Amino acid sequence: MRLVYHTIVVMASLLTFTRFLEWADWESPPEEMNCAMPFQTIISDITNLMADITAEEVSPEAMSPHKAQELFKKAIRLYILLPSIANVLLNYKICVEHGLPLHPTIYYELKEARKYRISHSLGEIQRANELYWSSIKVARECCRLAPCAGQHLKNLLSETPPAVSSFIYTAIQDHYTWLGANPSLLSALAEKIKKAYRPSLLIGAAHGSIMPALVLSELLEVPLYFIRFSMFKRHDEEPIISLSDQAWLFDFRKEDVIFYDEDVAGGRTLELFVQRLSPLFGQVKTACSIRHAGSSIRPDFCGRTWWD
Known part of the structure; x- marks a missing residue:
């Protein structure tokens, strides 16, 4: 009760x-x-x-x-x-784990750690x-x-x-991040997920997914975690996952997990997310708020298909 x-x-x-x-x-x-x-x-x-x-x-x-x-x-x-x-x-967290300075204004690219x-x-x-x-x-x-x-x-x-x-x-002002953060769209996406899947954890690709993932995780009533993977703004070549991330995620190693990206344009972000992180969990499914019609991948759950 x-x-x-x-x-x-x-x-x-x-x-x-x-x-x-x-x-x-x-x-x-x-x-x-x-x-x-x-x-x-x-x-x-x-x-x-x-x-x-x-x-x-x-x-x-x-x-x-x-x-x-x-x-x-x-x-x-x-x-x-x-x-x-x-x-x-x-x-x-990224800065101290990868030997980067704590600069007052800069988000460093990981390759600068060298x-x-x-x-x-x-x-x-x-x-x-x-x-x-x-x-x-x-x-x-x-x-x-x-x-x-x-x-x-x-x-x-x-x-x-x-x-x-x-x-x-x-x-910065971003059309697709804003479009994908629409609570009505997220509510519809959550209902689709609930009808077909029972995830124990939602993992978002940061930084773009943070705004909508906060709402989506509440609607799904599941724990939330973010892994930085910003291919376009930070030029990340792969998801930045450390030993501390793996340690935190260890309790979910046999659980069903959902990977989330708010905007799937080419699909490469979510594709690499799956390749790198899937071995850490039991069953894995993918979700997005917006999928562009020309995307190379089809997430398991999609809030809306966008025709450019």
Whole structure:
């Protein structure tokens, strides 16, 4: 009974958030996607946005048009900023595990590790991983507007090294990431998955999948993990998976897992994801929000086929 009650509360909170988002124009990415802000400022903004949205005790439909429009804009901004929580801590983890500097603005390409060869301590590597694991949990709490999310965000920031809390998170306007993050599309995708498959874990290809995967994992009610694999923006040649990733994923070695990429254009990202990660699990299936009609692969589950 307690589990059922928890599920109802979580879904109700998530529904409150996504009902505002349904009013968005999902064919046109908003200018707010272009972002360059210190991580600590973003955390403060997210905390304030959640407080404003949850302060209203009536449904969006029952609000005055002015209030509904005001909260709609805040919900959009919150959705856009949420990926930063996992994004920045994943970048920190990548840097310390692969001997890269902690630069205030740069997302390094992995091949640059050969140039720097910085030796970070085992303690820092462990801290980076723990913060990364926490960041996914906290981002999901924020996504469902959990009452504890604000305090957990504060705790996460207090444990983050100054070089990371001052890191300038950057994001750019992306048509297909926005299109693939449509909550209605994600809800339809989740229903397709639930009817045919019972995954124990969702793994997203970061960074593009972070925004929609937060919602999708909540809808599927499964654990979530991200592996960095950014072929176009970071020129990654393969998924960046470390021993610490494999250790975290070890508990799922016999489980059914779903690999997720929000936008399957050529299909190479998801294809390499499957090749590299499939041996770590039991049964594996793939999913995407958007599949371009000319893609070379057909994921097992697709929210929408896009004809360019």
